[in-house]
Amino acid sequence: MTALQQNSIGDSLQWAQRHLSGQVSDARLEAQLLLAHVLQVPRTHLLAWPEKTITPASLAAFRQLVRRRRSGVPVAYLTGHKEFWSLPLKVSSATLIPRPETETLVEVALQLITDLPRPVIADLGTGSGAVALAIASERTDAWLLAADLSMTALQTARTNARHLGLPQCRFALLDWCGGLATQAFDLIVTNPPYIESTDPALRQRELRFEPALALSSGKTGLHAIEQVCTGARTALKPGGWLALEHGWQQKTAVIACLEEHNYRNINSFRDFAGHDRVCIAQV
Ligand SMILES: C[S@@+](CC[C@H](N)C(=O)[O-])C[C@H]1O[C@@H](n2cnc3c(N)ncnc32)[C@H](O)[C@@H]1O
Incomplete structure (x- = not known):
C-alpha cells in the first residue's frame, strides 16, 4: 500500500478516528460519515480512494465537524440526515x-x-x-x-x-x-x-x-x-x-x-x- 499523503482522505480519516476514539461508540464509522458528508460522496468512495487529497477548505470543514462531534453534537445534526425505515430523512x-x-x-x-x-x-x-x-x-x-x-x-x-x-x-x-x-x-x-x-x-x-x-x-x-x-x-x-x-x-x-x-x-x-x-x- 502506498504511504498516505498529509491531507489525503485516508490520513484525514485516521486523524478523525484518533480524535473521536473513546468519545463515540464507533469512531471509524462516524469519521467516514462526516467526511462523506463534507465531500458529498458515498462512503464507498472514501474506501476506494484513500490516497486522494482533499482541499484545504474541505479539510477545515471536516475538522470542525469532528470537533463538534467530539463535544457531543449528534452525527445526524451535523450531516442534517438520518435514515429511518430505509428512507433518507432530513433532520434539524x-x-x-x-x-x-x-x-x-x-x-x-x-x-x-x-x-x-x-x-x-x-x-x-x-x-x-x-x-x-x-x-x-x-x-x-x-x-x-x-x-x-x-x-x-x-x-x-x-x-x-x-x-x-x-x-x-x-x-x-x-x-x-x-x-x-x-x-x-x-x-x-x-x-x-x-x-x-x-x-x-x-x-x-x-x-x-x-x-x-x-x-x-x-x-x-x-x-x-x-x-x-x-x-x-x-x-x-x-x-x-x-x-x-x-x-x-x-x-x-x-x-x-x-x-x-x-x-x-x-x-x-x-x-x-x-x-x-x-x-x-x-x-
Ligand atoms: C419523541 S418525538 C417523535 C418524533 C417522530 N414522530 C419520531 O418518531 O421520530 C415527539 C414529537 O412530539 C411533538 N410534540 C410535543 N408536544 C406536542 C403537542 N402538545 N402536540 C403535538 N406534538 C407535540 C414534538 O415536537 C416532537 O416532534
Missing part, C-alpha cells in the same frame, strides 16, 4: 433524530391496517415525519395527517414528504388531538415525548442537543400519553386503533391509562432489543 435541531426502535411502531401500525383499503391515519407528534412517511411509503393508498406542535419540525416533515414523493401526507400544527375531527381516523399513531422531566439523562451527551419538546413530558413522563389516550377516543372511528410508543418501563402505566379510558383489545409489543415499546388499543 427542531426534530427528534428518529430512533431505530420506532420502526416497531411502524411495523405494528402496518399490521393493524393490513386488510383496510384507503386507511385514514393521523401521526401525532410527527417530528421529521418519520412514522407517517414510513407508513405512506408502504401504503400508497393511505391518507395521512402528520401533526406537531412545532412549526419548524413540520416544515422539515413537509420537505421530507416532498423529497420522497409522498403526496398523500398532509401537515397540521396541532396540540395532540385538539382540532382533530370527530370519528375521522382508522388509526392514530404516536411516538410522543415520554421521559420524566427530572431525568438527568436529558442533560447528558447527545440528548441535550435534541428539543425538550420532543423528549420530556411532565414529572412522570406520561403527560403526553394521557393527553393522546383521552383525545384519540373521540377522533377515532368506531373500531379504530390507537398505537403508541412508550418508554421501556411504562407498559403497565400505559395499559392502565388505556383501560381507564375504556379502550378494548389492548396489546403490547417489544422492540428488537426485547424492550416493551408499543401499546395498541381499539375503541
Whole structure:
C-alpha cells in the first residue's frame, strides 16, 4: 500500500478516528460519515480512494465537524440526515433524530391496517415525519395527517414528504388531538415525548442537543400519553386503533391509562432489543 499523503482522505480519516476514539461508540464509522458528508460522496468512495487529497477548505470543514462531534453534537445534526425505515430523512435541531426502535411502531401500525383499503391515519407528534412517511411509503393508498406542535419540525416533515414523493401526507400544527375531527381516523399513531422531566439523562451527551419538546413530558413522563389516550377516543372511528410508543418501563402505566379510558383489545409489543415499546388499543 502506498504511504498516505498529509491531507489525503485516508490520513484525514485516521486523524478523525484518533480524535473521536473513546468519545463515540464507533469512531471509524462516524469519521467516514462526516467526511462523506463534507465531500458529498458515498462512503464507498472514501474506501476506494484513500490516497486522494482533499482541499484545504474541505479539510477545515471536516475538522470542525469532528470537533463538534467530539463535544457531543449528534452525527445526524451535523450531516442534517438520518435514515429511518430505509428512507433518507432530513433532520434539524427542531426534530427528534428518529430512533431505530420506532420502526416497531411502524411495523405494528402496518399490521393493524393490513386488510383496510384507503386507511385514514393521523401521526401525532410527527417530528421529521418519520412514522407517517414510513407508513405512506408502504401504503400508497393511505391518507395521512402528520401533526406537531412545532412549526419548524413540520416544515422539515413537509420537505421530507416532498423529497420522497409522498403526496398523500398532509401537515397540521396541532396540540395532540385538539382540532382533530370527530370519528375521522382508522388509526392514530404516536411516538410522543415520554421521559420524566427530572431525568438527568436529558442533560447528558447527545440528548441535550435534541428539543425538550420532543423528549420530556411532565414529572412522570406520561403527560403526553394521557393527553393522546383521552383525545384519540373521540377522533377515532368506531373500531379504530390507537398505537403508541412508550418508554421501556411504562407498559403497565400505559395499559392502565388505556383501560381507564375504556379502550378494548389492548396489546403490547417489544422492540428488537426485547424492550416493551408499543401499546395498541381499539375503541
Ligand atoms: C419523541 S418525538 C417523535 C418524533 C417522530 N414522530 C419520531 O418518531 O421520530 C415527539 C414529537 O412530539 C411533538 N410534540 C410535543 N408536544 C406536542 C403537542 N402538545 N402536540 C403535538 N406534538 C407535540 C414534538 O415536537 C416532537 O416532534
